[in-house]
Amino acid sequence: MPKVGMEPIRRKALIEATINEIGAVGSLDVTVGKIAKRAGVSSALAHHYFGGKDQILLAAMRSILARFGANVKHELAGAKTPLQRLEAIIAASFHADNFQPQVVASWLTFYVLAQNSKDAQRLLQVYAQRLQSNLVYDLGKLTDRDQAHRIANGMASIIDGFYIRQALQTHSDRDDTISIVSEYLHLQLKQASLRTHT
Amino acid sequence: MPKVGMEPIRRKALIEATINEIGAVGSLDVTVGKIAKRAGVSSALAHHYFGGKDQILLAAMRSILARFGANVKHELAGAKTPLQRLEAIIAASFHADNFQPQVVASWLTFYVLAQNSKDAQRLLQVYAQRLQSNLVYDLGKLTDRDQAHRIANGMASIIDGFYIRQALQTHSDRDDTISIVSEYLHLQLKQASLRTHT
Amino acid sequence: MPKVGMEPIRRKALIEATINEIGAVGSLDVTVGKIAKRAGVSSALAHHYFGGKDQILLAAMRSILARFGANVKHELAGAKTPLQRLEAIIAASFHADNFQPQVVASWLTFYVLAQNSKDAQRLLQVYAQRLQSNLVYDLGKLTDRDQAHRIANGMASIIDGFYIRQALQTHSDRDDTISIVSEYLHLQLKQASLRTHT
Amino acid sequence: MPKVGMEPIRRKALIEATINEIGAVGSLDVTVGKIAKRAGVSSALAHHYFGGKDQILLAAMRSILARFGANVKHELAGAKTPLQRLEAIIAASFHADNFQPQVVASWLTFYVLAQNSKDAQRLLQVYAQRLQSNLVYDLGKLTDRDQAHRIANGMASIIDGFYIRQALQTHSDRDDTISIVSEYLHLQLKQASLRTHT
DNA sequence: AATGAATGAGCCTTCATTCAT
DNA sequence: AATGAATGAAGGCTCATTCAT
Numbered sequence: 084m085p086k087v088g089m090e091p092i093r094r095k096a097l098i099e100a101t102i103n104e105i106g107a108v109g110s111l112d113v114t115v116g117k118i119a120k121r122a123g124v125s126s127a128l129a130h131h132y133f134g135g136k137d138q139i140l141l142a143a144m145r146s147i148l149a150r151f152g153a154n155v156k157h158e159l160a161g162a163k164t165p166l167q168r169l170e171a172i173i174a175a176s177f178h179a180d181n182f183q184p185q186v187v188a189s190w191l192t193f194y195v196l197a198q199n200s201k202d203a204q205r206l207l208q209v210y211a212q213r214l215q216s217n218l219v220y221d222l223g224k225l226t227d228r229d230q231a232h233r234i235a236n237g238m239a240s241i242i243d244g245f246y247i248r249q250a251l252q253t254h255s256d257r258d259d260t261i262s263i264v265s266e267y268l269h270l271q272l273k274q275a276s277l278r279t280h281t
Numbered sequence: 282m283p284k285v286g287m288e289p290i291r292r293k294a295l296i297e298a299t300i301n302e303i304g305a306v307g308s309l310d311v312t313v314g315k316i317a318k319r320a321g322v323s324s325a326l327a328h329h330y331f332g333g334k335d336q337i338l339l340a341a342m343r344s345i346l347a348r349f350g351a352n353v354k355h356e357l358a359g360a361k362t363p364l365q366r367l368e369a370i371i372a373a374s375f376h377a378d379n380f381q382p383q384v385v386a387s388w389l390t391f392y393v394l395a396q397n398s399k400d401a402q403r404l405l406q407v408y409a410q411r412l413q414s415n416l417v418y419d420l421g422k423l424t425d426r427d428q429a430h431r432i433a434n435g436m437a438s439i440i441d442g443f444y445i446r447q448a449l450q451t452h453s454d455r456d457d458t459i460s461i462v463s464e465y466l467h468l469q470l471k472q473a474s475l476r477t478h479t
Numbered sequence: 480m481p482k483v484g485m486e487p488i489r490r491k492a493l494i495e496a497t498i499n500e501i502g503a504v505g506s507l508d509v510t511v512g513k514i515a516k517r518a519g520v521s522s523a524l525a526h527h528y529f530g531g532k533d534q535i536l537l538a539a540m541r542s543i544l545a546r547f548g549a550n551v552k553h554e555l556a557g558a559k560t561p562l563q564r565l566e567a568i569i570a571a572s573f574h575a576d577n578f579q580p581q582v583v584a585s586w587l588t589f590y591v592l593a594q595n596s597k598d599a600q601r602l603l604q605v606y607a608q609r610l611q612s613n614l615v616y617d618l619g620k621l622t623d624r625d626q627a628h629r630i631a632n633g634m635a636s637i638i639d640g641f642y643i644r645q646a647l648q649t650h651s652d653r654d655d656t657i658s659i660v661s662e663y664l665h666l667q668l669k670q671a672s673l674r675t676h677t
Numbered sequence: 678m679p680k681v682g683m684e685p686i687r688r689k690a691l692i693e694a695t696i697n698e699i700g701a702v703g704s705l706d707v708t709v710g711k712i713a714k715r716a717g718v719s720s721a722l723a724h725h726y727f728g729g730k731d732q733i734l735l736a737a738m739r740s741i742l743a744r745f746g747a748n749v750k751h752e753l754a755g756a757k758t759p760l761q762r763l764e765a766i767i768a769a770s771f772h773a774d775n776f777q778p779q780v781v782a783s784w785l786t787f788y789v790l791a792q793n794s795k796d797a798q799r800l801l802q803v804y805a806q807r808l809q810s811n812l813v814y815d816l817g818k819l820t821d822r823d824q825a826h827r828i829a830n831g832m833a834s835i836i837d838g839f840y841i842r843q844a845l846q847t848h849s850d851r852d853d854t855i856s857i858v859s860e861y862l863h864l865q866l867k868q869a870s871l872r873t874h875t
Numbered sequence: 876a877a878t879g880a881a882t883g884a885g886c887c888t889t890c891a892t893t894c895a896t
Numbered sequence: 897a898a899t900g901a902a903t904g905a906a907g908g909c910t911c912a913t914t915c916a917t
Contacts, residue, residue, distance in 0.1 A: 087896070089901060109396025115887065125903050130888060188396065195393055197449060198307030198386065207449065236453065237439065237461045244442025251395060251405060255434065263435045270468040287876060313912060323878045324912080334912065483917070485880060505792025511908065521882050526909060584792065591789055593845060594703030594782065603845060632849065633857045637831065640838030647791060647801060651830065659831045666864040683897060709891060719899045720891080730891065 090132060094142070096122040097129055101143040106185020110192035115139065141202055144193045147186060148210050154178045155217070165221040166272075172217060173264050176242050177257055182249065191250045215239060226275040234271045241267055288330065292340070294320040295327055299341040304383020308390035313337065339400055342391045345384060346408050352376045353415070363419040364470075370415060371462050374440050375455055380447065389448045412437060424473040432469045439465055486528060490538070492518040493525055497539040502581020506588035511535065537598055540589045543582060544606050550574045551613070561617040562668075568613060569660050572638050573653055578645065587646045610635060622671040630667045637663055684726065688736070690716040691723055695737040700779020704786035709733065735796055738787045741780060742804050748772045749811070759815040760866075766811060767858050770836050771851055776843065785844045808833060820869040828865045835861055 100122035105113050115136050119126040133139045158171035158178070175181070197203040215235055222231035245260050298320035303311050313334050317324040331337045356369035356376070373379070395401040413433055420429035443458050496518035501509050511532050515522040529535045554567035554574070571577070593599040611631055618627035641656050694716035699707050709730050713720040727733045752765035752772070769775070791797040809829055816825035839854050 087900065093901090110393055111397050114885085116885090126887080127889080127903055128901080131902080136887065191393060191396075194445065194449060195308055195389060198389075199309050204450075211449075211451065233457075233461065236457075237465065240442030240446055240461075241435065241439045242442065243445050244438030244440065247392060247441050247445050248438060251392060251409075252402075253406075253409065259431075259434075263431065263438075266469075266472075267435065267465065270472055271464075274464075274468055291876090312910085314910095325879080325914080326877055328913065329877080483879060489880090506789055507793050510906090512906090522908080523882055523910080524880080527881080532908065587789060587792075590841060590845060591704055591785060594785075595705045600846075604847075607845075607847065629853075629857065632853075633835065633861065636838030636842055636857075637835045638838065639841050640834030640836065643788065643837050643841050644834060647788060647805075648798075649802075649805065655827075655830075659827065659834075662865075662868075663831065663835075663861065666868055667860075670860075670864055687897090708889085710889095721893080721899055721901095722897080724892065725898080 093122070093124060093128065094132055097124070097132065097139065098143050098146045101139055102147065102185050102189050105143070105192050106183075106188045110188055110195065113140075113192070137200060137202070140192075140196060141200075141206065143189065144196070144203060144206055147181075147189055147193075148206065151175070151181050151210070152213075154180055165224040168221045169218065169268055170265060172214070172221075173238075173242070173261055173268070176264075177245070177261050179257070182246075182257065184249075187246055187250045190246060211239070222272075225272055230271075230275040230278070234268070234275065237271065238264065238268060291320070291322060291326065292330055295322070295330065295337065296341050296344045299337055300345065300383050300387050303341070303390050304381075304386045308386050308393070311338075311390070335394075335398055335400070338390070338394055339398070339404065341387065342394075342401060342404055345379075345387055345391075346404065349373070349379050349408070350411075352378055363422040366419045367416065367466055368463060370412070370419075371436075371440070371459055371466070374462075375443070375459050377455075380444075380455065382447075385444055385448045388444055409437070420470075423470055428469075428473040428476070432466070432473065435469065436462065436466060489518070489520060489524065490528055493520070493528065493535065494539050494542045497535055498543065498581050498585050501539070501588050502579075502584045506584055506591070509536075509588070533592075533596060533598070536588070536592055537596075537602065539585065540592070540599060540602055543577075543585055543589075544602065547571070547577050547606070548609075550576055561620040564617045565614065565664055566661060568610070568617075569634075569638070569657055569664070572660075573641070573657050575653070578642075578653060580645075583642055583646045586642055607635070618668075621668055626667075626671040626674070630664070630671065633667065634660065634664060687716070687718060687722065688726055691718070691726065691733065692737050692740045695733055696741065696779050696783050699737070699786050700777075700782045704782050704789070707734075707786070731790075731794060731796070734786070734790055735794075735800065737783065738790075738797060738800055741775075741783055741787075742800065745769070745775050745804070746807075748774055759818040762815045763812065763862055764859060766808070766815075767832075767836070767855055767862070770858075771839070771855050773851075776840075776851060778843075781840055781844045784840055805833070816866075819866055824865075824869040824872070828862070828869065831865065832858065832862060 097118060100118050101113070104118050104121050108117075115129055116126045118139065119129045122129070129139060133142060155172060155175040158175040159168055162168040162171040180186070193203060193207060197207045218235035218238055219231045222234050225231075226234070241264055245255065245264070248255065295316060298316050299311070302316050302319050306315075313327055314324045316337065317327045320327070327337060331340060353370060353373040356373040357366055360366040360369040378384070391401060391405060395405045416433035416436055417426075417429045420432050423429075424432070439462055443453065443462070446453065493514060496514050497509070500514050500517050504513075511525050512522045514535065515525040518525070525535060529538060551568060551571040554571040555564055558564040558567040576582070589599060589603060593603045614631035614634055615627045618630050621627075622630070637660055641651065641660070644651065691712060694712050695707070698712050698715050702711075709723055710720045712733065713723045716723070723733060727736060749766055749769040752769040753762055756762040756765040774780070787797060787801060791801045812829035812832060813822075813825045816828050819825075820828070835858055839849065839858070842849065
């Protein structure tokens with residue numbers, strides 16, 4: 084039983100516990116005490132390692148965002164063409180990891196948190212902008228700049244829309260979801276190409 | 282002058298105060314005390330009329346949903362063709378009344394509330410299903426049943442997506458938003474007609 | 480049992496309880512909960528009426544200061560000559576009301592509080608300056624300005640000194656104490672008059 | 678190189694840190710953790726060496742008292758006559774070492790501590806009695822026993838009074854302070870001699 | 876019709892203290 | 897000799913809720 088170097092272990096456990104707790108109680112009533120209990124430690128320890136409730140939530144948020152980023156990167160690895168890259172981003176968005184109930188519930192909580200916490204807001208905006216630039220970058224190779232922005236905007240919205248509907252337990256099939264978003268992309272591109280070439 | 286018939290006045294005032302309070306504090310920290318103060322009454326009175334905090338929130342939710350329904354009905358009034366009706370639904374969704382910051386913040390809160398309250402969940406689902414059936418009904422006249430469901434699903438998601446992005450203060454232009462959703466509809470219909478006729 | 484207009488009664492009771500609690504536990508460990516219990520109410524009510532612990536302490540401080548001020552005013556009422564007025568101030572300082580163990584313990588607490596609270600500091604300085612100006616004013620009629628300030632300074636210090644020693648339970652006789660301070664005053668005045676007339 | 682003989686070094690550092698911490702935060706909020714951090718060690722070590730918070734404070738108190746005693750002894754070294762000795766005690770009381778803000782803040786803290794801790798109380802009383810006997814002893818050579826006690830009492834009070842006023846940041850000039858106390862002594866002695874010879 | 880009074884329950888946070896390493 | 901790990905206990909504060917008037 085190691086008695087040193089516990090910090091990373093505890094941090095990880097607490098972050099995991101936070102996400103699961105949010106998933107379990109649906110974001111309301113999420114309490115430092117309950118998170119700590121779920122992680123098998125005292126609430127004092129949670130404060131010791133994170134400094135406060137907000138920072139625990141923020142850390143959980145960062146963790147989810149990081150995992151999402153990693154998933155995107157991973158999916159992107161095998162993609163060659165811009166279109167493949169765009170499809171990869173869609174796939175990553177609905178990757179099982181990111182689309183789990185607890186994770187989706189966490190997203191919802193973070194959206195709410197972002198209404199009052201500058202830090203949470205910044206975090207969420209950084210993520211949103213990165214997604215947006217990824218989309219715009221690849222779309223830019225397939226159509227003009229204005230269309231790229233427009234389509235990126237639509238895609239991001241439709242993805243967020245499916246997320247929030249998932250949070251509401253309007254369970255939809257993952258593959259159906261992906262195909263709807265993917266189809267959106269294709270139709271928009273076809274239409275954009277028509278517009279451009281006319 | 283005995284004050285009679287105050288109940289509907291107070292209820293209305295409290296519901297309005299609830300929505301504004303949610304809009305003001307961003308859904309967190311919304312307190313019966315603050316709602317009551319905003320409505321100019323004591324918190325005890327709020328309990329007296331509604332029975333509890335959850336029911337106050339539910340009433341506010343019903344109010345927003347009702348207003349939304351009225352807006353839809355109003356927009357639908359002048360619509361003749363199925364396509365016009367679908368456009369009317371889109372227009373109503375982004376009608377200024379429904380797209381105000383406080384209202385959008387309230388939606389977010391209700392989504393969260395729905396995670397824990399059966400009543401809130403039911404309310405939200407009733408609304409979602411009504412929207413869905415409206416969409417499916419009109420789409421059904423323009424394409425086959427499967428396609429209708431699919432397109433309705435996509436439309437609802439993209440609308441919800443724009444809502445949540447609005448809640449995050451990713452302010453987008455109302456007309457742009459409408460045109461993106463509307464375009465989505467048209468492209469899907471064109472595509473569906475191709476599929477059907479082949 | 481009156482159920483309205485409780486506020487002043489509760490405030491008074493809580494302030495009294497604060498002073499007694501400070502006296503009882505010796506200023507350390509003084510807790511909102513204990514104060515409230517001593518006043519026969521819940522700690523929530525104490526917060527309701529005062530807003531927070533600091534403000535409760537501040538209110539107790541103001542009460543003691545006010546009582547002190549009233550005692551001074553009362554003693555001053557029968558005083559005619561400047562010398563009588565100065566003696567009256569001394570008498571008031573060691574008046575039974577102000578020299579009770581709980582009250583003296585409260586003073587000590589307030590001194591400590593003043594180290595960290597701007598409000599407490601200001602309060603204490605207002606009191607100190609008022610005492611100082613009273614002393615200087617009357618001394619100024621008996622000697623020159625410089626001497627007046629000097630003697631006032633000495634008198635205030637010796638009074639404070641007896642207070643703190645009282646807080647330490649170095650019980651000294653009240654009359655002895657008064658006579659020592661009074662004697663200080665007389666000797667200083669005699670000396671000052673010598674200095675001036677030479 | 679095994680670290681041996683660290684104990685006295687750590688103890689000294691912790692005591693010094695305690696005094697400075699009290700001076701820095703104004704006696705409230707003084708925490709074992711902060712003291713330890715200031716001393717550059719873990720709070721566990723502080724407990725290891727002292728056994729508990731109270732004992733750390735007590736040790737700091739003893740240190741200040743000892744330093745004060747040393748200062749008195751040092752000043753007394755050059756004093757020949759009783760009067761010179763009395764003046765030496767006054768000088769020592771306001772010696773720069775003892776009149777530093779941190780030291781004065783510590784005194785205030787100890788006064789508060791003494792309200793609840795038997796040990797602190799005893800310590801403070803030992804110091805007070807030693808000072809008192811010193812004063813009485815020398816005064817006894819200049820006047821009768823009753824007068825000696827009386828004057829010693831006044832002197833001690835006036836010194837304490839200046840201390841507490843210093844703690845309240847009513848900064849007074851050191852030399853002025855000394856001269857006021859010294860003058861007190863002289864006037865009292867003159868008066869006492871009159872009384873005796875009459 | 877309306878409210879002031881009052882509280883219990885619960886949450887976040889801090890801190891002295893212990894223990895194994 | 898020294899510390900990271902960990903916690904129990906307690907405190908300040910908030911809030912939904914009840915009740916008598």
